[in-house]
Structures are given as structure tokens and as C-alpha cells.
Amino acid sequence: MAYVLKRRVDYKANQSALTVSFPALITEKGVLVSHLRFLYSRRNKSQSWLERNIFAVELLLNFINAHLNTCTSATELLRSFVDTLCFGSIDNSHNDTSNLYWHPRKVEDVNVLLGHINFYCDYLDQIYGHELPNLNPLRKATKAEERMRWCAYYKRESNCFLNHLSNPSKNRFSMVRSIQGPMNHLLSIESVHRFPEEHFERFLQYGFINNRTGVIDYASQLIVMLMHYGGLRLSECFHIYTSDIAIDTKSGSAIVSAFHPSDGASPEQGFSNRREYLNTLFRQKPRNEYKRSHRLYSGWKQPLLTNRNLSFDVMLFPNNKATEFTWLLQQYLAVRSDGDHPYLFTNSVGKPESKKNFIQKYKRAIERIGLEASKHLGTSPHSHRHSYGYRLSQAGFNQLEIQKAMHHKSPFSCLVYLQPEDSEIRNTIRGIGL
Numbered sequence: 001m002a003y004v005l006k007r008r009v010d011y012k013a014n015q016s017a018l019t020v021s022f023p024a025l026i027t028e029k030g031v032l033v034s035h036l037r038f039l040y041s042r043r044n045k046s047q048s049w050l051e052r053n054i055f056a057v058e059l060l061l062n063f064i065n066a067h068l069n070t071c072t073s074a075t076e077l078l079r080s081f082v083d084t085l086c087f088g089s090i091d092n093s094h095n096d097t098s099n100l101y102w103h104p105r106k107v108e109d110v111n112v113l114l115g116h117i118n119f120y121c122d123y124l125d126q127i128y129g130h131e132l133p134n135l136n137p138l139r140k141a142t143k144a145e146e147r148m149r150w151c152a153y154y155k156r157e158s159n160c161f162l163n164h165l166s167n168p169s170k171n172r173f174s175m176v177r178s179i180q181g182p183m184n185h186l187l188s189i190e191s192v193h194r195f196p197e198e199h200f201e202r203f204l205q206y207g208f209i210n211n212r213t214g215v216i217d218y219a220s221q222l223i224v225m226l227m228h229y230g231g232l233r234l235s236e237c238f239h240i241y242t243s244d245i246a247i248d249t250k251s252g253s254a255i256v257s258a259f260h261p262s263d264g265a266s267p268e269q270g271f272s273n274r275r276e277y278l279n280t281l282f283r284q285k286p287r288n289e290y291k292r293s294h295r296l297y298s299g300w301k302q303p304l305l306t307n308r309n310l311s312f313d314v315m316l317f318p319n320n321k322a323t324e325f326t327w328l329l330q331q332y333l334a335v336r337s338d339g340d341h342p343y344l345f346t347n348s349v350g351k352p353e354s355k356k357n358f359i360q361k362y363k364r365a366i367e368r369i370g371l372e373a374s375k376h377l378g379t380s381p382h383s384h385r386h387s388y389g390y391r392l393s394q395a396g397f398n399q400l401e402i403q404k405a406m407h408h409k410s411p412f413s414c415l416v417y418l419q420p421e422d423s424e425i426r427n428t429i430r431g432i433g434l
Helices: 033-041 047-066 074-087 107-128 143-158 197-206 218-228 274-282 321-335 355-368 383-394 399-406 422-432
Strands: 004-011 020-027 138-140 175-177 245-247 254-259 311-313
Touching (some): 004 033, 004 047, 020 033, 020 047, 033 047, 047 074, 047 107, 197 218, 197 355, 218 383, 254 321
Antiparallel strands (some): 004 020, 254 311
């Protein structure tokens, strides 16, 4: 009986390589070794990317198993797979002869899944040559397709810092995939609203006080300040070491740096980077290299690094918040439970604070002041980053300055944070009164 299972395995590429833990796909024929090798070749990708790739290949294998008796080419099978992702496998009579019972997926999701399958298929074609049929072969592009790909290329390259080094071949866009996903919808939406400023000071001051014991959660307050006044993503806060914070002796302002979790400079001499530092002294990995279900996992969005030691400085705004941060940091360090690790934020027993635990405490803090935790209401952790970008815009910072303050690689990435809300536009229209 055909089946597909996902299990975590230890993989060793060769005798001299280190053992790496990967999720593996197992069929009735055994482990899908070629996919393990593919994942190993992409091991520098984020955990989210690896998990999504595994999910895409798992879906395709399940689809193939459901159509084993179908006499069709590999390319036509993939075409049917994409159609099934788009429209589902259940007919109008609520029957499904394939027994997959898939519901229709969003256009964007279908294109992401197809892209992951193309990556894997290209790897197989590169390794095995043309001994096996190409699942999604290239074909000659039409003139319209070729022009559209050139337009997309120049738009993409115009945002690239080193675009002057790029010299594409004239034939680069003359070929396209035989099977392509549906066209993505063009949307202008505000995915996450800004945190309501009128509630923020009350949230920061009273949200993280235990009503029963009166104990203040200084660590959570500091994390919220880094997001709201420093524009950090939540995941970036959990990579900060205690040694990554310095104090300006003249002003008393805190100077916070965020380092690349693995390649950033070590806080101590004798180590090539932070990965070696963590492994040697604490037997730990960088937090973005754990599997997503691990309590220590925290993602890393590859922000723009601005220092040679592979870090960027957090730009706290308004400036007086840097001195408030220093005072709050002193209160926190005086009561912090220390542990055998270098991270700034710890839990009650001295272990590195987990992202999941903080989110639970954050939700309780929101509810403690009478609000509901929801991204659509602007009370999610990421809403503070939106507030930071909008506050910079309202203060007169230009687009390039905001890009650098928010550590985006493209100057256009920060635009979503600067958009006015629909309610603000309606109030402006009402105010004009024409």
C-alpha cells in the first residue's frame, strides 16, 4: 500500500561532514534520499522555507499515489496537481474519487508550492541529467512572456543594492516553465494595523504587572519597547545577548545591537562567529537553526546589516526612550534569573525566554487592560513595528532614512508600514467637507 510519512532523521552527507537533523519523507519504498540531499544542499535556508518545501513535495507524492493507475505523462500529472490545488479534489456532488478531499487553496499558496516543487525538480535534473523525464520542462517563451519577464527583472534589479554588477544574458528570459501557477492577485491591503497609541503607555505600564503578586515583568516590557520604539521584529529580540547592549556614559542612553544569529561576531575573542561561540561554550545552536517546534526556535528575516561585524544598531525613537530603556534594563538585570547562556531575556528559571511563552504573556497583558489580542485590531506583537514606521514618517523622516531605521534591503519594503489606515483617510475626507 502506497503511503507518505514525515519523520525527523539524522543525515550525514559524507564521512567528513557533520550530522544534520532534517525532516524526511518516507514512502513504502523507504526514505526519499534524493530529497534529503536536496534539503542538505539548501540547509542555509530558513526553517520556514525547509518546512514549506517538504510540505509541497509531500502533497505531490500523495497526489501521485492517488493517481497511480492514471496513464498520463509526468508533466500532465503535474498540471493536474496544480489544477487540484487551485480548485480542490471534491466535485459538485461532494464526491472525491481520489480520496484526497483537498479544498481549494489560495492563488499565492499554489504558486509558492509549485515554486518549491520546481526547485526540487531542477535539482534532480541537475544531478541525474536527462535520464529521467523533466517534470516541469522549459519551453520557448512567447514574445509577450519574454517582455513581461524582462520588465519583472528590471523592476527587481532596480531595488538591488549591487544592481550595477548584474549583466543578464539576452537569452535569459527566452524560456519559461511549461506549467505555471495562476496569476497572483494585486492587492493593496493593510495586513497588520498599528498598535493604538492612546492605549500604549497604559499597556506598557499596567499590562505586565501580575495582579495577584504585584510582580512586574520587566523582560516583557523591554521586548515591547524594542518593538514599539525600536522597530524590531519579535523574533529578532530573542537573538540579543546581554553583551549586545552598551550604555552611553554621557547621556545614559542604551545602545542596542542586533547581530546575525550564526555569522555575527562573537562577543569574546577566540571564536570565529556566534555559531562557534554558542557551540563551544554552551553546546547550543543559533536559535534560528532549531526546528520550528523547539522551544528555543526564533526566526531571522535576513534584515539589512549595517556594521562590519554583521549587525545593525537599533534606532530607538523618540530619543528619550533610550534613557527610559536603560532604567528599565537596570530594574530587569537586578531581578533576572541567570542561566548558562548568553541571551538577555530569560524565563523564571534562568533559561532563554521562548517566543511562544512571551506571546502568551503578551496576550494576557493585552486582556489585562481590557483590549482583545488581534492583528486586525492592531494589538498583535507585529503591530508595534507598524507603529514605529508610521511614527518615523509622521516625524518627517524620508523613505531612505526609514528604510535604514527599519533595516530593509529594499527602499520600497517600508512603504506598507507608512500607509494611512482607511479610517484616517475617511476622517480626512470628512474634515475637508467639500
